[in-house]
Amino acid sequence: MIGIDKINFFTPNTYIDLVKLAKHRGIDPDKFTVGIGQSKMAVPTITQDTVSMGANAAFPILDKEDLEKIELVVVGTESGIDESKSSAAFIHQLLEIQPFAKSFEIKQACYGATAGLMMARDYIKTHPGKKALVIGSDISRYGLNTSGEVTQGAGAIAMVISEKPKILAIEDTSVSMTENIFDFWRPNYSDTAIVDGKFSNEAYVKFFNQLWEEFSKQTNYSLSDFKAFCFHLPYTKMGKKALLPLLENESEETKEILLKHYELSTEYTRNIGNIYTGSLYLSLMSLLDSSEHSLKANDLIGLFSYGSGAVAEIFSGRLVEGFENHLVNSTRQELINERQSLSIEAYETIFNKELPKTDGIHPLDESEFDNALFYLSSISNHERHYKKRQ
Template identity: 50%
Template sequence: MNIGIDKIGFAAPNYVLDLADLAQARNIDPNKFKLGLLQSQMAVAPVTQDIVTLGAQAAQAILSEKDKEQIDMIIVGTESSIDQSKAAAVFIHGLLDINPFARSIEIKEACYGATAGLILAKTHIAQHPNSKVLVIASDIAKYGIASAGEATQGAGAIAMLISADPSILILHNDSVCQTRDIMDFWRPNEDKYPRVNGKFSTEQYTDCLTTTFAEYQKRTGKKLADFAAMCLHIPFSKQGLKGIQAIAQEDSKTLNRLTERFQEAIVYNKIVGNIYTGSIFLSFLSLLENSQSLKAGDNILFYSYGSGAVCELFSGHLVSGYQQHLQPDRLHTLNQRTPLTVEAYEALFFEEIQVDETGQAVDLPVDETDFALVDIQDHKRVYRKK
């Protein structure tokens, strides 16, 4: 049975910060961001936008009423959870009016969670061929004003409908995972922002890739030259490029080809920033919508990495007619976002919801987007769908 990605959608907040402006405000050479990170803009989410609203928006863009009837599982991969108990998938299930007889769960393992969701969805479809699974990767990366990771922040969500006989990508049965108990990036409950050992984390990202790829080759017999393109987790775009260089350094022809495809695969990541669990799938969407070289049948290699650390290599091939299920004007839409000054970004992105002694939100801003957090009552989050 062929199982894979039938539809894919994306949502980002309507605000954006130019990293050249951020560099000027922080007295940093703009090329440190533009060339050193390969990042140029950052999506900025207001307090009324979170993983629920962004995830619902990404899914709403691709789902038909028939899809909502057939979906019997919703999986949200995130590390930006808004509740220690209730899954974001449950909120999204209600906002989208999906079939009530569905399983709704949330998966956490740093930036790897949505990939785990994808593999679980594939296993579920294998057992229930007529069902569909909605996998959502939704995150807001926030490190603090003037922090070392400030320029790599971002916000957004990817939604993928997984089914039998998919219209975009058929997943192969070749996954290879690796787990390492390390502390390269972690988020203690008592801390507002993540803790990061930056140099160690980038080293682990690359070493996990090279060692897992060696095991992948041993198990599958596949070579890097067998793939038309490679999509990687993109904490910042330069890191993904270094990953490709690390495993393709001895094959210049393949390296050049994969590098060309990689530049197409980071068009969106460069202007959205890090969206944690969704970064690898945003890169895949960017590749599909910006490459003129891909064709049906092409094999794509994926490298998912979540700090802590869990990584996975897997692959798939493109389905005939996949181009008809994309949004070719997405870059134009992203370019219509509202630009922010550095001062406005600091006020918007780092605003915190104030709750009084009764658990009621105080002076929550009005948000006119399709999905928004509109209130907190007795410590319960209240969302609105337009």
């Protein structure tokens, strides 16, 4: 039995209220809050990036035993900080994980963390007693006053994978699918993504339908076997577009439980935005952290991971006895509740800031907004340096 032993997320301390943003842009707020289902959007300062957010997500859940037994550190991201050096190498150092661990980065749009999870599962099968750390860390950027502005966000998730998981045991059968398409991409020379929104939505739904058909064939599962289905959520309404057609022929009981749990799984995304590689696992935490779910040990949960370009996967897991005792939901809720709401001016100023690209020593100070434990403190002759607040 291998699966998720511990799980956590991090999001920056600053956000923009989307009703405020809609009014400033001259848009009906309902288009944001109802149409796509978003309320708030995380806005990272230049001192929060893939490395610092990933370290901030992982640090609270790691104990001495984890640091000694982790032999694999995988970071899924499409917001890499270097064309060569992996963000995982930085994170390995910041977290003080034992030195004989392999650390690297995976890229395939929003699918990267799932690729890391599956790799970690396979690694632990052949290395009994060891653990893996899987991180998904990203900043979603489409630009100010663009059609994609409202679906931006920032954050990271971290999962400890072990052979005796305390939260979710991952089942062996999973089904993946790849198709080379241009629904969403970001060239090396661009700091914002290019997206064909309508095509991307259609591709997402198509992938889910085809994968579900094959997955149900291989496992003999029907939707009625599941107590919840968690989705990659670029915005909260996306997964529902894929799920609803499959529910048309299901019983009222199945519809009710899956739709109830779907709504609970969207709460964190609604208040953080799109965090790319971590999105699916953010929805899982949102579901498990809710006081309104009716989940219990051995309940089956489906998971749909989608990365534009495109690779997707459906897999499943069963909740472990006592899973509710191993969540840090109160801490996560505090993180969301204690964030600082930005003015439009502050939001646009933070968004437009750029890191220095010249030789020399460039200290960075965003302490007015950024109070996270780990942060990017300076760039010295093109080297990134991070600090841990005392």
